[in-house]
Amino acid sequence: MDSHRPTSSVWGRRQILQAGALGGAAMAVGLNPMRSKAAEIPLDYDGRKFQLAAPEPNPKRGGVLRYAITNRPPHFDVHQSGTINSLGAQGCLFDNLIRRDPRDSGQTIIPDLAHSWQIAPDGKTYTFFLREGVHFHDGAELTAEDVKATFDRIHKPPQGISIPRSVLFAAVESITARDKRTVEFKLSEGRPPSFMMSAFASGWNVILSKKVLEDNNYNLRRVASLSGTGPFRQVRRVENEVWVMERNPNYWNAGLPYLDGIEFYHALPFSPELGSAVLSNRTDYGRIMDPVSGRRIKQNPQMAMAQFNQSVIQATWVNARKSPLGDPRVRRAMHLVLDKAVLVEVVKDVTPMQVGGFIYPFSEFATPKDQLVKRVGYQADPSAAVREAKALMTAAGHGRGIRGLDFVARDVASFKLWAQAIQAMLQQTLNIECRLRSVVESVWFDDVNNGNYDLAIGAVVSTLLDPSDYFNAWYRTGGPQNYSNWSDPRMDALIPQIDREVDSEKRLGLIRQAEAVMEENPPLLPVAWEQIIDGYWNYVKGHNPKDYFGIYDVVRMDTMWLDK
Numbered sequence: 038m039d040s041h042r043p044t045s046s047v048w049g050r051r052q053i054l055q056a057g058a059l060g061g062a063a064m065a066v067g068l069n070p071m072r073s074k075a076a077e078i079p080l081d082y083d084g085r086k087f088q089l090a091a092p093e094p095n096p097k098r099g100g101v102l103r104y105a106i107t108n109r110p111p112h113f114d115v116h117q118s119g120t121i122n123s124l125g126a127q128g129c130l131f132d133n134l135i136r137r138d139p140r141d142s143g144q145t146i147i148p149d150l151a152h153s154w155q156i157a158p159d160g161k162t163y164t165f166f167l168r169e170g171v172h173f174h175d176g177a178e179l180t181a182e183d184v185k186a187t188f189d190r191i192h193k194p195p196q197g198i199s200i201p202r203s204v205l206f207a208a209v210e211s212i213t214a215r216d217k218r219t220v221e222f223k224l225s226e227g228r229p230p231s232f233m234m235s236a237f238a239s240g241w242n243v244i245l246s247k248k249v250l251e252d253n254n255y256n257l258r259r260v261a262s263l264s265g266t267g268p269f270r271q272v273r274r275v276e277n278e279v280w281v282m283e284r285n286p287n288y289w290n291a292g293l294p295y296l297d298g299i300e301f302y303h304a305l306p307f308s309p310e311l312g313s314a315v316l317s318n319r320t321d322y323g324r325i326m327d328p329v330s331g332r333r334i335k336q337n338p339q340m341a342m343a344q345f346n347q348s349v350i351q352a353t354w355v356n357a358r359k360s361p362l363g364d365p366r367v368r369r370a371m372h373l374v375l376d377k378a379v380l381v382e383v384v385k386d387v388t389p390m391q392v393g394g395f396i397y398p399f400s401e402f403a404t405p406k407d408q409l410v411k412r413v414g415y416q417a418d419p420s421a422a423v424r425e426a427k428a429l430m431t432a433a434g435h436g437r438g439i440r441g442l443d444f445v446a447r448d449v450a451s452f453k454l455w456a457q458a459i460q461a462m463l464q465q466t467l468n469i470e471c472r473l474r475s476v477v478e479s480v481w482f483d484d485v486n487n488g489n490y491d492l493a494i495g496a497v498v499s500t501l502l503d504p505s506d507y508f509n510a511w512y513r514t515g516g517p518q519n520y521s522n523w524s525d526p527r528m529d530a531l532i533p534q535i536d537r538e539v540d541s542e543k544r545l546g547l548i549r550q551a552e553a554v555m556e557e558n559p560p561l562l563p564v565a566w567e568q569i570i571d572g573y574w575n576y577v578k579g580h581n582p583k584d585y586f587g588i589y590d591v592v593r594m595d596t597m598w599l600d601k
């Protein structure tokens with residue numbers, strides 16, 4: 038048997054296979070995140086013999102991976118973040134309770150700090166059993182209290198703390214450290230195990246030290262040096278230039294990592310500068326590259342390029358607390374006159390995007406594209422959309438237009454291009470005048486969180502493709518990423534029904550009702566849905582980006598190695 042593969046065939050890609058070596062009832066958690074289909078989850082799983090390793094035989098040890106990534110993190114608190122600029126360079130410092138397998142593009146859930154779990158037959162109790170001998174980089178031993186403190190903060194953030202993933206655990210009633218190695222989660226009502234296990238396995242939900250949380254009043258935004266249990270530990274950081282990590286010699290998985298270290302080089306997102314760093318071999322890997330550089334990489338036989346969907350919406354938030362933007366007629370009018378196909382075309386050489394509405398266009402929940410393009414606001418001929426938009430503005434008392442809107446754009450090439458195009462579309466069709474204001478990422482998130490804007494264009498992440506995740510985060514009243522301060526009682530009534538419904542056809546019908554509410558009363562103005570381009574030299578091994586979905590789940594780099 039290949040010593041670099043698990044000791045059981047249980048972890049077959051996209052499959053749920055009977056486990057032989059790990060106990061008769063144990064089964065893999067085979068989830069296809071691209072389709073978000075529910076999978077059978079083992080109620081009782083014993084994975085103590087499972088050990089992660091590189092997918093290739095005979096991986097080489099040593100070397101430093103030079104990794105080009107986008108802008109510096111806006112802050113250092115991964116849980117409070119919603120951008121790869123935070124997790125992308127910090128993920129390697131941490132571990133999770135359970136995780137997605139980097140070798141199959143994250144399509145399978147595997148053990149991590151928890152080697153085993155039990156799920157009650159009624160789906161209301163999840164019990165995880167932790168490994169022994171795991172230590173944080175500062176030497177402190179990991180215990181169930183650390184896991185409890187981590188998820189207590191995620192589940193119910195303290196005042197002043199905002200965590201987008203809190204909505205995933207809305208059904209959690211209590212979290213208990215039963216003993217030093219056992220953590221129990223009790224739910225107030227059942228949820229599909231596939232949903233809950235995907236929530237626990239999210240790469241965002243890294244395990245932190247209870248002491249570190251307490252010492253910093255549960256807010257780590259300004260803590261630049263964090264102690265995790267992960268395969269790498271921090272050496273030094275130069276603002277806006279490089280973040281250097283070294284191999285954790287005391288990592289609990291004795292075979293990992295293979296690399297001696299990682300150097301994260303920060304560049305502008307979707308920029309030729311990032312692409313040129315990889316093409317010139319100043320770095321070995323580039324994450325989130327521009328399409329022009331991607332095409333050049335495809336032409337080099339010594340390099341590889343991967344393009345894949347991501348769980349990110351690019352949108353313009355409309356502050357519903359500001360008059361007249363609180364009027365659904367005004368918001369729908371603005372939504373209708375944004376020519377979404379043109380907006381995708383505007384940035385085609387900067388970043389790859391695709392048209393969609395309020396639901397992920399590449400998910401099983403989306404309105405089929407051949408139907409979407411027939412809908413007013415998505416048609417190739419915008420005449421009907423413009424007519425309806427003008428009528429709505431007149432009915433709302435703004436037929437002559439609106440002046441002086443504060444339009445905030447993240448200081449990223451794609452957002453600045455879009456902001457100019459949207460400014461022109463609104464001015465030319467509805468006589469809505471906007472003043473553009475470009476700000477760095479940290480200011481953008483602060484302004485939208487505090488309502489200091491009229492319009493704001495940026496990208497927001499969800500953890501899962503399932504609407505029970507992002508509907509709660511983006512579209513529910515008071516949701517952690519409901520930057521528009523939008524509220525519709527019809528939507529608030531539909532979301533709990535969607536969360537609880539187990540019949541797939543009935544659930545899809547509820548989702549269609551929710552979509553109709555949002556088309557009539559837009560919570561935001563969808564601009565495009567993200568795709569990602571990664572480029573790298575062929576000697577970078579131990580990863581599988583071609584089918585990635587959710588790069589946030591596979592950023593630990595513990596299985597990566599250099600074949601040179």
